[in-house]
Amino acid sequence: MALTIGLTGSIASGKSTVSLMFDDYNIPVVDADKLSREVVKPGEKAYEQIIDTFGKDILREDKSLDRKKLGALIFADENKRNKLNSIVHPAVREKMVQRRDGFLQAGSKCVVLDIPLLFESKLTHFVDKTVVVYVDEELQLKRLMERDNYSAEEALQRIRSQMPVKEKAALADAVIDNNGSKFETYEQLEKLLKSWEVI
Numbered sequence: 001m002a003l004t005i006g007l008t009g010s011i012a013s014g015k016s017t018v019s020l021m022f023d024d025y026n027i028p029v030v031d032a033d034k035l036s037r038e039v040v041k042p043g044e045k046a047y048e049q050i051i052d053t054f055g056k057d058i059l060r061e062d063k064s065l066d067r068k069k070l071g072a073l074i075f076a077d078e079n080k081r082n083k084l085n086s087i088v089h090p091a092v093r094e095k096m097v098q099r100r101d102g103f104l105q106a107g108s109k110c111v112v113l114d115i116p117l118l119f120e121s122k123l124t125h126f127v128d129k130t131v132v133v134y135v136d137e138e139l140q141l142k143r144l145m146e147r148d149n150y151s152a153e154e155a156l157q158r159i160r161s162q163m164p165v166k167e168k169a170a171l172a173d174a175v176i177d178n179n180g181s182k183f184e185t186y187e188q189l190e191k192l193l194k195s196w197e198v199i
Contacts, residue, residue, distance in 0.1 A: 006127030008118035012144035110198035
């Protein structure tokens with residue numbers, strides 16, 4: 001029986017690091033963030049819908065989306081942000097399910113769906129098990145400030161705009177504690193995958 005794992009975490013919790021570790025076990029990862037960039041490329045259905053909704057002013061000269069312009073537009077207006085999400089999210093979900101099913105049909109014993117907003121967007125029905133990459137808020141704050149050159153205030157604002165990682169951990173089937181070294185994180189992942197009999 002193949003297993004679909006939903007991987008999530010919070011900003012600067014180290015989810016991307018864990019996501020890359022599945023490669024060592026030949027477990028394919030479907031990344032929702034990457035798909036959200038794919039579905040807005042010229043020729044895609046969502047791309048056409050975005051232009052119909054927001055006009056051609058949000059295009060670059062090469063006809064690709066000007067993400068900065070679009071970002072400025074939607075961050076200032078919740079209504080517009082919801083409109084964009086109602087176009088992009090269904091397109092991402094559709095592609096995610098297609099990729100997942102493709103890997104399973106090809107005989108993969110396990111597929112990972114890397115979804116930052118797994119719980120917030122209520123997407124747990126797409127997966128069999130959920131894994132949260134957990135980190136203490138102090139370390140999360142420190143990592144985010146270092147990674148993106150944010151002030152403490154800017155970093156906290158971004159952390160607080162998401163569901164607290166403690167809440168996510170309480171909802172998950174398994175938690176990977178990423179407060180230690182990369183090796184310790186790796187060992188936890190390996191143990192988990194063995195216990196779920198996918199490696």
